[in-house]
Amino acid sequence: MLLCVGSVAYDVIEIPQREPVEVLGGSATWFCAAASLFARPSLVAVVGDDFREDDRAFLEHRGVDLAGLERRPGATFRWHGRYHDDLQGRDSLATELGVFAEFRPVIPPDLRAPDVLFLGNIAPDLQGLVLAQARGAGFTALDTIECWMEPPHRDRLLRLLPRTDLLFLNDDEVRLLSGERGVMRAARRLLDDFGARAVVVKRGEHGAMLFRSTSPAPERGRDPAPSPDATDDRTAPSRPDIRLFPAFPIESVVDPTGAGDSFAGGVLGYLDRVGRFDGETLCDALAVGTVVASFSVEGFGPRHFDRVTPSAFEARLRRYGDMVGFRRDEVLGVLSRPPARES
């Protein structure tokens, strides 16, 4: 079973040269819509009494279990964003928390031992509350954003890292969290000094990188404090296991909102479907997430996933497989032989 805790929201999205659009949004919504391609996610979140019946029906029809979706008097979380011309940078014009301001996630008793747990982007103390309730999770992933990397949230966030199996961050976030400017060094720092076990660095249209520690994992439940000085007395830096997932190229990107949560939904939905969390399965899951994210940017809002039939997904996954990789053994063979012709 796949459990997701995060936000459900209404977004107003402004894309250059288009009319503003209001759509269903929020990290948990995008995640569940994407994960529902492979699994039946359970959603724990809060909405206001303005939450529309057809939006609830959309999630139900996607197979999302809404038993943990709390409805409270007040307004659903609203976000208003405006994208820059390159569709990469964006400004938040307004954020109205509504009922989300009072959100204290309560995990229904029958959901406290999920196979896979996704802690979507909410305050680290709330993510910690979820972790404390869902102790039986088989595999835990966490997403967060820059605003939780400053005091007083920062310390709470750092304490979660050794307790999660997979951390989703973008370029800027991995730099800010680690204090290192280069992405490689930043990711290694999170593994070596901050207790993270695996870090996915999301790079938008450039894809994603997976960094995994090659040293033995500490025992689950242990909580080693970050040791920022460890680099000073280390002679040989660790060499993390690195895997590269270039983005599936999309000619007509409509709206990048939700791509990161869709990516995570694809990754964790696939892991839940397989029921194994070994390294190669995780890499397969990241390829699946990459393809899922490519669908998410082709339209506004998570309803776009209704168009992603199994055969459409499979066709794109096949194409992605054709796009990546090379014949390593062929190349090594060529280089091991003397040049065929001398001129």
Place this chain on the structure above:
Amino acid sequence: MLLCVGSVAYDVIEIPQREPVEVLGGSATWFCAAASLFARPSLVAVVGDDFREDDRAFLEHRGVDLAGLERRPGATFRWHGRYHDDLQGRDSLATELGVFAEFRPVIPPDLRAPDVLFLGNIAPDLQGLVLAQARGAGFTALDTIECWMEPPHRDRLLRLLPRTDLLFLNDDEVRLLSGERGVMRAARRLLDDFGARAVVVKRGEHGAMLFRSTSPAPERGRDPAPSPDATDDRTAPSRPDIRLFPAFPIESVVDPTGAGDSFAGGVLGYLDRVGRFDGETLCDALAVGTVVASFSVEGFGPRHFDRVTPSAFEARLRRYGDMVGFRRDEVLGVLSRPPARES
């Protein structure tokens, strides 16, 4: 035989927080130093009488044939660049053409039918001069930069596209040359409307993308004029063959100068070594070029390639092979079976 025509220069490189460094540079120098890992390139270029003997000796020791390296009275081409803090953007502080201003490439008669020809970044009319002399080339690749995409050079450059097999451009260049803002659309336009056969889009630390036309290649020697209006009456856009080559991640980038030419040198050096130019061999060559470029940024100047032993190259190529790809058939198998567990 691999022939390269381009510039040989002395560069002054300023990297933030470092003293300025003067090093051997120029597109042809970098290209040949990189290609010499796999082949014995022949260099056609011009230097002044200030060209240092030890630089000539370096190229000879790399196995570069210097019969076509002209020495003229005057100064060797000099470039002074300053990198921004991110090591991506850079400013040209000074460019002194010296003897390069009078360069009229003359291909020695025995080099006029190379297996592989690289037209390094020089004025398109000079690249055209080389093409006219080296009509017997088996495979021709061209690199260029933004300054040749404005009148009066632009038309001369466009006329070369249908006469080359592979075009090397970076993100900005592919956009400027095509007039399209998105990289995908831009590359497709070059294939569909400008007569290019294959385009490599270089994206620096994010790697490279290969776009190849899937429509039959026009006959060599034909010179279809670009038809900028062709998109308007086309109903179904072509679907180019796309291959993705994420960069080999480097933790300590010292100097990115020459990475693009090193990449091209690795690609074409490998193609010359294999002696075949089919699609899969080209993809292997792009993986080789990706690994070669990763070495080039680890130090200043092309002498750094002396440290790249065959076993160092092979080890990094193996690592790169481990970093890319996923188990497509495994994933398709998982998705074709019903979920193992329902909860």
